[in-house]
Amino acid sequence: MPQTSPEPVIRARGLTKTYGAFTAVDAIDFDVAPGESFGLLGPNGAGKSTTMRMISAVSRRTAGELSVLGLDPETHGPEIRSQLGVVPQEDNLDTELTARDNLVLYGRYFGLSRAVCRERAEELLAFAQLQDKAGAKADDLSGGMKRRLTIARGLMNTPQIFMLDEPTTGLDPQARHVLWDRLFRLKEQGTTLVITTHYMDEAEQLCDRLIVVDKGSIMAEGSPAELIRRYSxxxxxxxxxxxxxxxxxxxxxxxxxxxxxxxxxxxxxxxxxxxxxxxxxxxxxxxxxxxxxxxxxxxxxxxxxxxxxxxxxxx
Amino acid sequence: MSGGADVTQVRVGESAAPPSRTGWRAVRALYSGNARIVVIRGLLATRTSNWVVVVSGFFEPVFFLLAMGVGLGTYIGDVELPGGEQVSYAAFIAPALLAVSAMNGAVYDSTWNVFFKLRFAKLYQTMLTTRLGPLDVALGEICYALLRGVAYAAGFLVVMQLMGLNGSWTALAALPAVVLIAFAFASVGMAVTSYMKTFQQMDWINFVMLPMFLFSATFYPITVYPEAIQWLIKVLPLWHAVELVRGLTLGVADTMTLVHVGYFLVMIGLGLVFATSRLRALFQD
Structure with a gap:
């Protein structure tokens, strides 16, 4: 359940991103509370990924206000990225490295020491149920394993906010359920999750609260049950x-x-x-x-x- | 550790975010002082690469030296340097081939390999979602790319010594010179590659490299050209590389050495600036 807190970890007001004449995100407002599991639901091209990229401080907003962990991504990009875990839509694992090295190196990109990264990599390999595959090249893993490794990688820096862009797209039902189970555990441990999806069942399973976005605008906001009650x-x-x-x-x-x-x-x-x-x-x-x-x-x-x-x- | 490892248990005291200092913000947005890890990542990935291909790159200038310097050289005889000294044809072209091997190694890793990591492996995109800044990535990749060029050149320098083609103790200084040259070519290679979008565009690099290799006073003195062409050649980086190394291995270095060094320092600076700003524009826009 979302904790009541005076200070949201993410706060967007009139958040806008345009590419030339195209408006990808059109003046949206939302707050994400600490420990909350927050969803962005919408079809492909709705502006979900662009919103995620702005929160992750890898895309600069065109207009509006955005605060992540109390910081402005425009001026504090590195500080924000240090505290965020990112799982992109496409697995972009380092295919030339083993599963373990993918984790260790990624942790070290944050400036964490080798000893810390090694210890944490072992824990996350266990969390992702990949101990048996630790020495396998990332390229040789199955789709579900790659996805779990990408999620484990996103946790290397013990993020305060975990951002998942379409976490289960392209996975078979069994692999999806394994993944949902792992995300549940994180949620139980109090990690703030921000998830985009175009799967209804996923949003219903994972999100405390969500916004429905279409063509860059928010169409509705609420818990899955509230939205169903209100609109259906x-x-x-x-x-x-x-x-x-x-x-x-x-x-x-x-x-x-x-x-x-x-x-x-x-x-x-x-x-x-x-x-x-x-x-x-x-x-x-x-x-x-x-x-x-x-x-x-x-x-x-x-x-x-x-x-x-x-x-x-x-x- | 069980399959259900409790992730909260492992929150280690080490924070990923260093305390912020105002004033340095602009610099720190570009650079987290961690280019080293990018080099380490390159070396780790190299372990899985095809070593036959890597080692074969070393032999290329050796074959040129044997075929042209030793073989063809017997018909050519000695070459007269601007100062009037006579050197064997092999000793004349060997430093040029040394410069070329540094260039080739650095350019290979900073163009084709960077292109792959940029456009297909999305490696830089991933790195730039972490604490790493674009200057960490650019500097790390450039340093990694120059390693191959320096390794080839160091091996070739040993071959030159064994064949008695080094005319002076200043040949030792050719090694740091080669590092500088490889650094410069890797910087510009990475900067140029960061603007490339297709394989066809990448082919232009070969189109530039081959004539530069053949005509930069590599195989004969620049004085064979009319003056206008000489000036054109003197603008190109390989001519500066060849002259810098030739001066050192033959012991005829003069004040022009400083001009060559300056040329490469400018190349490094420009390459770093363009590669960094391009990475930022591509992945942290």
Whole structure:
């Protein structure tokens, strides 16, 4: 749970980044409390990574205010980078070095002594469940192992804030769960996490609070449960009629009355937002509609995003 | 240590952030005084490289010396130096080849290898998310790059000694001279490479290097050229390198030596400034 603290570890006001005529981040405001697990949720190109890079003091803001651990990245870049752990979107491990040397060298880039780095590398190899692979070249590790090593590397300087950009993109489900477990442990130990993702389940699993971003702006802010309560219904009925008949069926489905709060037409299916999915499905069938498949599920952040932007998160 | 190592337990007393000092802020944003670790990283990575390829670079100037200095040299006879001294053709071109080997080694590591680390391995991008500044990275990579050039040149200097091609005790000073030359070429090599985006652009480097190698008074005295061409050659760095080393190994160094040294100091300064600012623009923009 987020601790209540008067002093946020990250504070952004009107934070803006433009590249020529393109506005990547458009005057956003947010605070991150110490120990909080904070998410930036949005599709590719929403401005999440740019925001992460500005916080990490490797990209200079165009306008607005930004304070990280009470310091301005513009004037205190090295001090801020010393206290941050960074896991970039793409693993950029040092492929010519072993897993262990990747950790030791990275720690030494921070000016930490060799003895400290060696000790810490062993601990983090254990944390990342990579002891067996300590002597293997980083290039020879599997995708999930590389990701875990990148995360371990980001912890070498015992960061106060741990920044993860799309931590599980491209991993298989099992590797994702291993990774989530490791991040949970960090969270339990009180590390402040800042995570970008375009996976709803990931945001729901890991984030205490999140902002939904699209085209550089914040669309909504809150805990996953709050956002779902505010922007979606309790349940969702998904029905498919075949791609050429979905649009026509939508009007019929909307006519079932109060059980269909809202109907979204996607290319392959209809989403019926409803307090009672099974009840809504009965009504649909009563009206003589015969969906080829149907599914009742709880609302997710995906639905929140669809509601807020009119688009799905993952194309 | 168990698989569930408690990460909070290992928070060591050593802080990654040194206390800040105002006034030095601008410098410290560029430099954390830790270029050494960048060199160490290069050496660690070298352990896994292909040693046959690395060692083969040493033999290149040796082959040139044997084929041209010894072989072709028997037809050419002696060469007259500007001061009137006569030296064998092999002794004339050997210092030039020494300068070339320093240049080649330094340029190879500071161009193609830097290009790979910059564009593909994203090594500098990673380094610059840490406490390291762009000057740490530039200086460290340049120092690492000059090592190969200096290693080749040191080996070649021994070959020259064994073949009796060093005419003076000042040949000893050729070694620090070669470090200076390699440093200068590595600095400019890294600076130029940091602006390169494609392999085609990288090929321009070879396009510049080959004629410079052939025409910088390497294989014959510069006096064979008309005066205008001589001035053009004298602008190029390899001519300064060749003249600097030749003066030292043949024992005919004069006040021009200082001009050559100054030329390379300027090269080092410019290379460092451009490489550093380019890294900052690319990765800490």
């Amino acid at each position: 219904s309790r349940e969702v009925l998904e029905v498919r009629f075949g791609s050429d008949r979905n649009a026509a069926a939508a009007e019929e489905v909307a006519a079932i009355g109060r059980l269909a709060e809202r109907v979204e037409v996607l290319p392959d299916r209809l989403l019926v937002y409803t307090p009672d999915g099974e009840g809504a499905l009965e009504r649909v069938v009563e009206r003589g509609l015969r969906p080829t498949t149907s599914l009742v599920r709880r609302s997710s952040l995906e639905d929140v995003f669809l509601r807020l932007t009119g688009r799905s998160l993952v194309d």
